[in-house]
Amino acid sequence: MGIGPSTKETTLHHMNDPMVEIVRNDRSLDLVGIAVVGSPQDNLEKFYVAKRLGMLAEALGVDGVLIYAEGFGNQHIDFAAHIEELGKRGIPAVGLTFAGNGLVVENEYMEDIIDLDKAGEGMETEIVGQNCVTKKDVIKSIKILKKKMKNKRR
């Protein structure tokens, strides 16, 4: 498992990224930056990377994290590990990914995951760009994150 045509993010996607565009223009949020994190091959390395991300979020003192992963299958091991590291530090996180037929791993911190499956087939459709993040998914995730951040402040 890995990244198939329908979940891969092309160079054009990264430039047009709806997530970045919407969050940067939302006047009620302070976007600190975009952390780009790779998904390594080795399982131990996956947890190494996740720990670094947790420390980075802690050091930046962020109130919330929007995380999305391209691809599926073993990419979800890191995805779950990232959310766990953030959850341990009490940072609310909303995840977006192509869940397919369910995630391969789960943990207690993964409360809010948005599935990017557009075809409704739960599998790789081999159509380029079909199961990627759209504006609709982003607006949904921001709404959930704002609610979570509000609850945390109380």
Next chain:
Amino acid sequence: MVKLSIARARSLTMEMPEKYAELALKNKTRKESKDEATPFPKEKIMRTLTWREFSVYDVKITNETKIEKNILCIDERLAKRAININPIVKKVTLRVIKPHERNVFVNSIMDIIPVAAKVEGKIGEGVTHFLRGMVVFLTGTDEEGRQISEFGSSHGILKEKVAFGMPGTPVSGEIILNIDVVIEKGTGMERRGPLAAHQVCDWILDNIRRELKKLPPHEAIYAQEFKDVRREGRPKVLIVKELGGQGAMHEKIIMPSEPGGVRGGKSIIDLGNVPVILSPNEVRDGGIHSVT
């Protein structure tokens, strides 16, 4: 309680027990603190990126690379010369697919790349020229005819294999420049194979970028300033992009020299896959190149 109404008064002295005064002051401060909860956000501009878009409505393959009167001409010899960039690449073919001709066969689509060039400054600030109306499709096979793909291949009829109008795909009216490469047999599943294809494609695009940089600002059809803004006092949000970093088709190039390019960037694998911070402008300006 105390109630007082005055229509016209020159000087007025009011005396009351201390506890009433305290109460009155307390109410006042409470009201003030309520106002402070929603102040107007203080915006701090960190960096500015000037974005100019130029339109093309036709792409031709001729004997010279130039952009003239909204027509992009590409030198056919570039395809032959591009092979010298990396010995893994054996053959390069250029093809133009018009919007109404999408009923054609294409090899596995490796990437969709917009054409943009840096005129001033580095990625994320300065001036960028962007070519609107066309995108580049990088496709490829190896010498034995095997599609360059890892998990599911997107070869087939173009119309059926691309979800047009998504953030990462062109809209229905855009012209497609198809750069098709043939790489050494067996390298499709190694890291160097797909990377070589992207390097060759980037070299061809560099030739177009050189022309794009020359276009005068007044010919732009659209201009915008993107600002990296920090809003003090608002909840801080971090966006995390988890990208493939496993080698062979799972790789990203971070912060290349040209928007969406390969040259000058560092692979996320070489960076050890650890988190790297980019600014919103750097992402907008093509700071991430997919080698997926």
